[in-house]
Amino acid sequence: MAWYNMFCTGLAPWSAPPLSIGQRKCGAGADQAPSARTSAPRSLGAHGSCVRSSACPAAVVAYMACRHQEPRIRRRTLQLRDAPGCTQNGCACATQAEDYPFKSSQDYQHHHVAVRRLAEWQRLLGLHPPEVFAAEPRGHRTRTKLAVAPGKDGVVLGLFKRGTQEVLPALGCAALHPVLRQALVRLQKALDGLKSLALYDPGVKSAAQSAGGALRFVQLTVERPSQRVQLVLVWTCKRGPAVPALERLVELLWDDDPGDVWHSIWIHWREPKPNLGNFVFALETSAWELAQPRALSGGRRRPGFVYENLDGLEFTFGPFNFQQANLVVFEQILRDMKRMLRERAAEFEDEPVRLLELHAGIGVIGLSLAHELASRRGWASVALLSSDENPKCAAPFTANARGIVPDLEVLSEECTFTAGARVGFSPLSAEEVLDRLSSSNEGPHVLVMDPPRTGLAPRGRKKAGAADACVRRIRAMPDLRLLIYMSCGPRSFRADASQLIEAAPEDTDGSLAGRPFKLLDVKCSTTRI
Structure with missing residues (x-):
């Protein structure tokens, strides 16, 4: 029964209309198994990285801290009694209601470590403490990645100790969706009954396991409208x-009885390579194979892809695309973003409003934000440029755009706000996009970012005392509002955040050049209140 926080922080250029910076709590179990960054695996994490050592399958703790030195606070160990494994793999989420009387935003501001630090940080800036949005603490997690291993009493599906x-x-994890x-x-x-199926065992080096492969991981994703589950079986062998x-396992699982839970079954052929780690x-x-599609109504829908309605708009997700684990909280985040955009929309005098998504x-x-603007200004007054360096995002993005933007025939692939192009997708990294737009005469008015845990800078690029190149380019954008x-x-x-809000001293080397931003708003959300 995991909780997580979202902090939506508003920052704005002091010399220009406001800018907002938001921080979101991600669900666990994303694109990487327990720690690919250490020699010993830990809990699965979001955005392709492992969660903190105290994190649980459905929680990743994120917070914005004050710039002054915070006193060290010893966090109480929280345990999830429903799942026997949670205590040993470092679950940090479950009995908060018993340990703390979290009944209101004020309770969080005084007793919850992350929210309390954020509230203190806001008070230093002369702002009110953040409000807290609470989602259902049980059954909220709609995607999970689990390791598979042989056990004394059968197959074990779970997380690494x-x-x-x-x-x-x-x-037994109470955070998992009932489906x-x-x-x-x-x-x-099915796994317990199929004795011939090889299961990955890191402690056993056998020729059979190396040659024929073994089942190492599974990913399960709920499609809420159909209440069925998309299953991915990760097999350690080249296709x-x-x-x-x-094949026999897929046959056993695929059953068209009225009580069937399967939406589709995929096989991911994970050829062992040293650079994969965990x-x-x-x-x-080519590693992806759709083993069993379920017939879907409507010609636009792709078999095997999950469809979700998120705050009124329909989106499609492949098994290889990142998806938030807590969609209820994510929908609240979208509503908060749209509200903020509506409040600032009057300041965007230029047409079309240029929206950049990294x-x-x-x-x-x-x-979602482009649709919000278009519903008030018309699609002719909105230009969206989205980018992601994962090439497997392009096709689902195109499908989603054509379902939302009316009469959209062709998407621009140029990394620029091309005249007449309403929507474009660029398969480039955030750094490359910002670099190309820095020399453009037409930069974004609105910038929205959802970076991985490493932040804006590419991994290993940050240097002590120097501003990140991405932050410098953002601060230098003249049209950004x-x-x-x-x-x-x-x-x-x-x-x-500190680089974005910090004023550049006159005696610096220019690394903090450009306009500093000010905090406008902060939104927190948690599954527990």
Whole structure:
């Protein structure tokens, strides 16, 4: 039963209309298995990275801290009694209601470490403490990635025990959506009954496991409208001849009985490579195989892809695309963003309003905000440029855009706000996009970002005492009026935010040139209140 926080912070150029920076709490279980950054695996994390050592399968703690030195606060160990494995893999989420009387925003501001620090930071800036949005603490998690391993009493589906490669069961986790729990029970039963199926065992080096592969991970995603689950079976072998035991598993799972829970079943052929580490998925597009599609109504829908209605708009997600684990909280985040955009819309006198989305994924945020602007100004008055360096995002983004933008025939692939182009998608990194737009005569009026835990700077590029190149380019954008920043990396966000709001001293080397921003608003959300 995990909780997580979203902090939506508003910052604006002091010499220009306001900008807002938002920080979002991500759900756990995204694109990487327990720690790819350390030798010993830990809990699965969001945006392709492991969560903190105290995180649980459905929680990633993120917070914005004050610039002054904070006193160190010892966090109380929180345990989830429903799932036997949670205590041992470092779950930080479950009995908060018993340990603290979180009944209101004020309770969070005084007793919750992350929210309290944020409230103190806001008071220093002369702002009111943040409000807290609460979602249902149980059953909110709609996507999970789990490791698979042989156990004494059968197959184990769960997370690694901290500091080891022992897999602890996660079936009892109360944070999981009820349909996910049903699907896990059925998957567990099928695996226990199929003795011929090879299961990945890191402690065993066998020729059979190396040659024929083994089942190492699974990913399960709920499609809320249909209440069915998209299943991905991760097999440690290069795609090639059929694997009889794996085919038999798919047959056992695929059942058209009225109580069937499966939406679709995918096989991901994860060829062992040293650079993969504990990442769940390989990078090659050819590694994905749709084993069993379910017939879907409507010709526009792609078999095997999950469809979700997010605050009134329909989006499609492939199994290889990032998706928030807590969609209820994410929808509230979208509503907060739209409200902020409406409040500042009068300041955008230029037409069309140019909206830039970095780390776009399949475009949920950018398309939602563009639709919000277009509903009041018309699509002829809105231009959206989204970018993501993951090439597997382009096709779902195009499908989503054509379902939202009327009469959209062709999407621009240019990394620029081309005249007459309402929507464009560029398969480039955030750094490359900002670099190209820095020399353009037409920059964005609105910038929305959802970076990974490493923040804006590419990994390994930050230097002590120097502003990140991405931040410098953002501060130098003359047309920028509003920035929305979502983050699941507390340290990287602190660094980025402090550089955005800090005034450049006269005796600096110019690394903080451009306009500083001021805080406008902060929104927090948590599954627990």
